[in-house]
Amino acid sequence: MGSSIGTSFSLSSLMCYEQTESTLFEEDEDDNTLFINSLDHNYDNPFFLLEDEDEYIEYLFKQETGFGSITHFLSYDDDHDDDSRKNIFWLRTARLHAIDWIFNTQAKFGFSVQTAYLSITYFDRFLSKRSIDESKPWAIQLLSVACLSIAAKMEEQRVPPLSEYPIEYRFENKVIKNMELLILSTLEWKMGLPTPFAYLHYFFTKFCSGSKSQTIISKATQHILELVKDFNLMNQRPSIIASAAILASFDSTLTKKAMDLRISLVSTWGNLESGQVYSCYNIIQENRRNKVKKTPSSDLLSTQSNSMCVVEDKSNACSGVKRKLSYEDIEECHGQKLHRP
Structure with a gap:
């Protein structure tokens, strides 16, 4: 170091x-x-x-x-x-x-x-x-x-x-x-x-009208838990991870254009956020494709089946x-x- x-x-x-x-x-x-x-x-x-x-x-x-x-x-x-x-x-x-x-x-x-x-x-x-x-x-x-x-x-x-x-x-x-x-x-x-969990309900209401919230949010929580081991994402904003997880749980076939249309529903977000969400969304899809290669002992979610509790979150600045x-x-x-x- x-x-x-x-x-x-x-x-x-x-x-x-x-x-x-x-x-x-x-x-x-x-x-x-x-x-x-x-x-x-x-x-x-x-x-x-x-x-x-x-x-x-x-x-x-x-x-x-x-x-x-x-x-x-x-x-x-x-x-x-x-x-x-x-x-x-x-x-x-x-x-x-x-x-x-x-x-x-x-x-x-x-x-x-x-x-x-x-x-x-x-x-x-x-x-x-x-x-x-x-x-x-x-x-x-x-x-x-x-x-x-x-x-x-x-x-x-x-x-x-x-x-x-x-x-x-x-x-x-x-x-x-x-x-x-x-x-x-x-x-x-x-x-x-x-953390991403504070945003799940908000993004569900923005992106997933007409769907069952419990199913979508449960799947999104699983995606977030899978992503936590990827050190390349530890610097990603929690809201980006949450929105990508909700969208991946709602529709696994989104194109970049379709993604842009949905992200436009968030009034303060633009092309930068849309690109970041799409990148994270693709990582989730790649993880999904690779999941069949995992052994049961390496599945992080095996310990999470009884603990899908989503709570609100707050944030503070920290630097040094x-x-x-x-x-x-x-x-x-x-x-x-x-x-x-």
């Missing part, structure tokens, strides 16, 4: 977070409320303030464009040497494993897909600002647990204690909590990030300079791998 700025984070530096912020992470109901209230949502609950759905969606459009792009930390370029390319390949693989773990854990706890997707968004945005060394696979799991824990505190009514999370390494609770604080600090405490994240080895005292029988 040649472009990253070297900043060393040892275990002791993570522990320092606990000294000043630990009250936000006690595992009881009152402190979870305090955690939510401490975040800078920056939207003042617009869903309840704006009665008109078009007005609310316009608000979301403006919010999502204010985030800034995610650094393509998983893409190769000519400046990368062999070691950098090797680490990027490792990060791609580690990200896929992290996503599988997040969705498996989401299914175990009965979380909504919104919670899982939001945690993956945190995961990607964190790694776009700080990198993890290839030699630290446990750090990926620590990041995954912390991201899902934060997302659950944002979205779920019941947040399970950290001891119930099915993890391969034995992390002390205070280490996970301090990792949560590092994530919050890195993302500037702006955690109300947009990418920095290097490295840890002192803590496997021996805090990150020991569990050896299960």
Whole structure:
């Protein structure tokens, strides 16, 4: 990761977070409320303030464009040497494993897909600002647990204690909590990030008149979950992904001209958005054609059949300079791998 700025984070530096912020992470109901209230949502609950759905969606459009792009930390370029390319390949693989773990854990706890997707968004945005060394696979799991824990505190009514999370390494609770604080600090405490699910009903009403909403939205949700593993799309606007998913669920034979006509129903969108939606739509169609080649064990949706919960979403801006994240080895005292029988 040649472009990253070297900043060393040892275990002791993570522990320092606990000294000043630990009250936000006690595992009881009152402190979870305090955690939510401490975040800078920056939207003042617009869903309840704006009665008109078009007005609310316009608000979301403006919010999502204010985030800034995610650094393509998983893409190769000519400046990368062999070691950098090797680490990027490792990060791609580690990200896929992290996503599988997040969705498996989401299914175990009965979380909504919104919670899982939001945690993956945190995961990607964190790694776009700080990198993890290839030699630290446990750090990926620590990041995954912390991201899902934060997302659950944002979205779920019941947040399970950290001891119930099915993890391969034995992390002390205070280490996970301090990792949560590092994530919050890195993302500037702006955690109300947009996801595609907030847009599904809106785009259904725009594009799919006369169709059954439950069927179309369920299929669109499946498409979104399939797309989440494609790192090339992690920088795509959530509204683009949502509209492409709805259109692919409604009609799998759309031409570019037909796409343009439908996108014109969104008053503030033009040729740029239409092209982006059509590109994403084609990726969905390609995934559909390739799906027969997948084995059941590689099907991300196998864990999602009971969790198609779509909720409203809000967004906040988040930007920053990418920095290097490295840890002192803590496997021996805090990150020991569990050896299960």
